[in-house]
Amino acid sequence: MSDNPQSPTALPNKPSQAWAQRLKGARQFLISFVILFLVWELAVHAFDVKSYLLPAPSLIWQEFSGRWRYVLDNTWVTTSEILVGYLIAIAVSVPLAVFVAYFPTMERTIYPIIVFLQIVPKIAIAPLFIIWFGFGFTPKILLVFLLSFFPIVVSSIAGFKSIDEETMELAKSTGASSWMIFRKIRLPHAMPAIFTGLKVAAALSSTAAVVAEFVASDKGLGYLLLRYNGDIETPMVFATIMVLSIVGLVVYYAVEYIEKISIPWHVSQRSDTSRFDVSS
Amino acid sequence: MYEVPDAPGTSSPGGSPDGTEISIAINNVGKIFQSDNKETIALDGVDLSIKRHEFVAIVGPSGCGKSTLMRLIAGLTFPTSGSVAVDHVVVDQAITNLGIVFQKPVLLEWRNVLNNVLLQVEMRGLNPKDFEDRAHELLRSVGLSDFANSYPYELSGGMQQRAGIVRALIHDPPLLMMDEPFGALDALTREQMRIDLEELWLATKKTVLFITHSIDEAVLLADRVVVMSPRPGKIETIIDINLERPRGLAARKYPEFEKAVDRITEIFLAKGVLHGGRNRAKPV
Numbered sequence: 001m002s003d004n005p006q007s008p009t010a011l012p013n014k015p016s017q018a019w020a021q022r023l024k025g026a027r028q029f030l031i032s033f034v035i036l037f038l039v040w041e042l043a044v045h046a047f048d049v050k051s052y053l054l055p056a057p058s059l060i061w062q063e064f065s066g067r068w069r070y071v072l073d074n075t076w077v078t079t080s081e082i083l084v085g086y087l088i089a090i091a092v093s094v095p096l097a098v099f100v101a102y103f104p105t106m107e108r109t110i111y112p113i114i115v116f117l118q119i120v121p122k123i124a125i126a127p128l129f130i131i132w133f134g135f136g137f138t139p140k141i142l143l144v145f146l147l148s149f150f151p152i153v154v155s156s157i158a159g160f161k162s163i164d165e166e167t168m169e170l171a172k173s174t175g176a177s178s179w180m181i182f183r184k185i186r187l188p189h190a191m192p193a194i195f196t197g198l199k200v201a202a203a204l205s206s207t208a209a210v211v212a213e214f215v216a217s218d219k220g221l222g223y224l225l226l227r228y229n230g231d232i233e234t235p236m237v238f239a240t241i242m243v244l245s246i247v248g249l250v251v252y253y254a255v256e257y258i259e260k261i262s263i264p265w266h267v268s269q270r271s272d273t274s275r276f277d278v279s280s
Numbered sequence: 281m282y283e284v285p286d287a288p289g290t291s292s293p294g295g296s297p298d299g300t301e302i303s304i305a306i307n308n309v310g311k312i313f314q315s316d317n318k319e320t321i322a323l324d325g326v327d328l329s330i331k332r333h334e335f336v337a338i339v340g341p342s343g344c345g346k347s348t349l350m351r352l353i354a355g356l357t358f359p360t361s362g363s364v365a366v367d368h369v370v371v372d373q374a375i376t377n378l379g380i381v382f383q384k385p386v387l388l389e390w391r392n393v394l395n396n397v398l399l400q401v402e403m404r405g406l407n408p409k410d411f412e413d414r415a416h417e418l419l420r421s422v423g424l425s426d427f428a429n430s431y432p433y434e435l436s437g438g439m440q441q442r443a444g445i446v447r448a449l450i451h452d453p454p455l456l457m458m459d460e461p462f463g464a465l466d467a468l469t470r471e472q473m474r475i476d477l478e479e480l481w482l483a484t485k486k487t488v489l490f491i492t493h494s495i496d497e498a499v500l501l502a503d504r505v506v507v508m509s510p511r512p513g514k515i516e517t518i519i520d521i522n523l524e525r526p527r528g529l530a531a532r533k534y535p536e537f538e539k540a541v542d543r544i545t546e547i548f549l550a551k552g553v554l555h556g557g558r559n560r561a562k563p564v
Contacts, residue, residue, distance in 0.1 A: 174403035175376035265390040
């Protein structure tokens with residue numbers, strides 16, 4: 001009936017319980033970070049570590065709070081590079097995976113090219129992009145795209161192809177069109193695999209953006225990192241790395257959240273308590 | 281049995297009222313599977329006709345080509361030689377006026393039981409809303425009324441299989457094909473499902489093609505048992521079973537049952553499918 005996957009509430013999870021679990025997780029996460037920063041702070045003072053080697057968290061915060069607006073502007077630059085490159089990668093990889101999965105000839109011709117592209121160290125060709133596309137937005141997007149592309153395409157192909165024979169026979173026996181079979185069976189079946197690829201790609205995309213900025217740029221977090229590093233402003237280097245990590249985390253967890261609400265039925269999304277055994 | 285509403289808009293095609301018209305005709309069918317450098321003869325010289333409303337069981341060991349035979353009739357694969365016709369039409373593409381039950385339940389894990397059942401009608405371009413009442417009644421008749429909104433992983437194997445059977449019946453097809461449908465179930469569930477299937481068949485009189493490993497099951501269910509042997513897969517004999525219906529649980533006691541089982545066992549012994557021990561109870 002409902003073509004869109006069922007709402008998460010349809011599953012027999014107790015939502016209040018799930019939230020309590022999540023809050024508990026978040027609290028533990030926070031506590032461990034507070035402890036980490038405390039130990040760090042104390043250690044720096046206790047051993048009198050030079051601030052250009054390892055700045056104390058308080059100093060990092062102090063430096064950052066003076067320049068947060070500037071860092072934020074550059075964060076936005078990097079984030080948009082990540083998002084645009086990543087979204088283009090999705091828009092290209094998933095349809096391509098469909099083609100490869102549906103047409104064996106496409107698999108024989110295109111798949112080797114995809115693999116070859118993956119083998120070429122893309123970071124090594126980043127300088128070429130500068131020659132071709134200049135210093136702007138384009139070479140960054142291109143590198144994010146290239147790094148995100150492969151994991152999405154490979155796992156999507158696996159997802160589209162891994163349908164068991166009986167399911168396809170059942171579909172054929174209904175006389176349904178290929179489009180109908182795709183919409184009702186193949187696509188939803190492939191979703192978990194596609195999300196696996198999306199998550200791997202999400203983790204790679206921020207690396208790609210920063211590397212592209214390293215090569216040549218006048219803005220973005222990668223640029224900031226190089227600049228602060230050159231000026232031996234170690235506290236700001238740390239601050240930038242932390243902001244960058246937060247961007248990466250947010251992108252990753254956004255994808256994971258979308259996964260959670262789109263495929264609540266999949267094994268990876270079930271809480272153990274929701275399964276009950278009826279042995280007959 | 282419950283009153284199950286008719287499937288809307290699916291009149292079973294034609295059919296003679298006397299119940300003798302041939303529904304499936306398999307003519308000297310051979311099927312060869314080709315892999316890299318090996319040919320496997322899956323079926324050789326198979327002749328079989330199945331009458332409308334008949335319950336035919338095919339029994340044989342793994343690799344005797346019984347599943348292949350079913351797929352040939354369903355148009356999911358095609359014969360290397362000979363021909364298959366359903367209702368006098370040569371099968372050259374997947375036929376759609378049937379319901380298939382596989383050994384595995386083959387449920388979509390992202391759909392609840394009701395929507396898995398309704399998948400059958402959605403895929404046929406029919407409006408699932410029109411079939412909801414019927415789906416609920418069918419689910420009730422197989423004891424799944426409380427599980428319409430459950431997801432497959434929440435059900436036991438037997439319950440999943442029942443949902444699969446309801447999916448094969450929702451559009452009221454004239455032909456039901458079951459490929460070892462109870463093969464993965466425990467013995468008790470299996471017995472119950474067999475009794476339920478007979479009741480269902482008596483109520484609806486569909487043509488049923490039932491594939492099984494179990495000699496007992498074949499004899500207890502079928503009007504005729506087709507005995508197959510492997511390598512190459514061919515029909516050894518076809519045995520009429522004249523046990524009264526409903527056979528239910530009692531039929532095992534009748535001499536007719538034992539006779540049929542013995543005959544099939546003998547064939548399997550002769551073909552080396554079964555090996556008799558020294559201390560076997562009956563001389564063969």
